[in-house]
Amino acid sequence: MKKEQFEFDELPFSTLERFGLTREMVEDLPMNVLDEICNGRHSPVLPVRVTDESGTQIESRTRFSFVRKDNGSVDVVFYPALKSSPLERYDEAQQKQLLDGKAIIADVELADGRKSKAFVQIDPGTKQVMYVPTPIIGRNLQVLSEELHLDATEVRSIQQGNLQTLVVDNDPVTVGIDLNAKTGIRLCPGDERKWREQSKREWDKYNFGCYGCWVMDDDGNLDYVPEEDYSEELWNEQKKSGERNRASALHK
Template identity: 50%
Template sequence: MNYNFDENEMPYDILERFGLTQAMIDDLPTDVLQNIHNGRKSPVLPVHITADDGEEVKARTRFSLVRTAEGGVDVLFYPQLDEFDLKLFNEQQEKNLLAGKPIVGHLESNEVGNELGSKCFFQLDPESKQVLSVPTPVIGRNIQYVADRYHLTGAEMQKLQNGDILTIVEDDEEQTIGIDLNSNTGIRFAAGNELVWKREAKRDWDKFNFGIFGCWTMDENGNLDYIPEENYTEEMWDEQKKLGMRMMQR
């Protein structure tokens, strides 16, 4: 599956229908845009649509780009939920999920008479409160690739399969590997130890994140909102000036 998308393939027309304008998308930080182009999910962003009765419905969601069968680009949305829905899991599974650990379980089937469906890896997305799932054969193939590439022992491979984080040393440098269902392969690498791996899972946003046309702001609850330049507050203008001066002094 093709997870790589060119900059000119961004489906602005689709995103615009949900209130995400080209200016808003283009003003996302460079590393966030790169992740989106690589098939990873966006941060949780504000969206709005107009219902049939004319009422505006507001929500927050992550999105990712997907390649259609015809070679075009479409958008998948992952709406932010009010709370995790963990009713399908037992007490120990809930505990592991809430601790951030991926687990193996069964995805319920919609087929009559079939209580259990596909065996999957499950993991919680703390930003959207969605329960992510990927079939175990997909993750298993990627773990096997990692095992072959880094010559992992059976015990090291088993550790990854159990959802634990593995740190190895290659060419005198630490590499940490773990299952992350938010990544496009389900496996994420970090140059460093386990603390680095965990830290890289979440991007730190400033209160004000200035772009060309406007600014992404983060409130005390971690919610992102977009303010166009013409609506900047006095505080935002002051912060932009300070940022400009710091850049000139480098």
């Protein structure tokens, strides 16, 4: 499937704002995240806020991605966080693997009604069920296996959703399927514990932008604090961040 490219100024900010995500909040996302969503990938799990028909404000969390409509304009698609994953179509053994965070190979129904084999995995951030056609992951895994000199047993184990820890240049590296990663496969320096921790710690605790700060709590949830609402703690953290950035620039 071809990935669309989006210019920042053509993004549907008015739609995002209806869900509580202002242009300033989006601009304050880290540059690598902005690059990702402008390249057609989904956002991190972010807080959203809507008002229902009775005027009640409802808060939730969701990922989003952009799509290009037939007329060339850009729209947004949301992937809301669910309380539980819809796994009815999978057998008991497959459900157990999915709930353990593993990827499985299963039949999925495509948009045109046809069925196809795909790697299936639960997005830990939203509990949505993700899938990618097997040829795509299979090709990427083949390229990786040639680079890392994986044998057939190791490749088959990764295809079955297991993690493989290898020694590369005398250091451990762990490989596994992660459908949230760009290639669907994620490498992490270290053992299996490090691999699992890496997916939960993509952000720093404090992520300062021009207008405010994205703060990550101990559970990995992101919330936005505009500058006018900074606490004394946040002002101190911003000062420390500025000092670290200046020191880093001086040593370049």
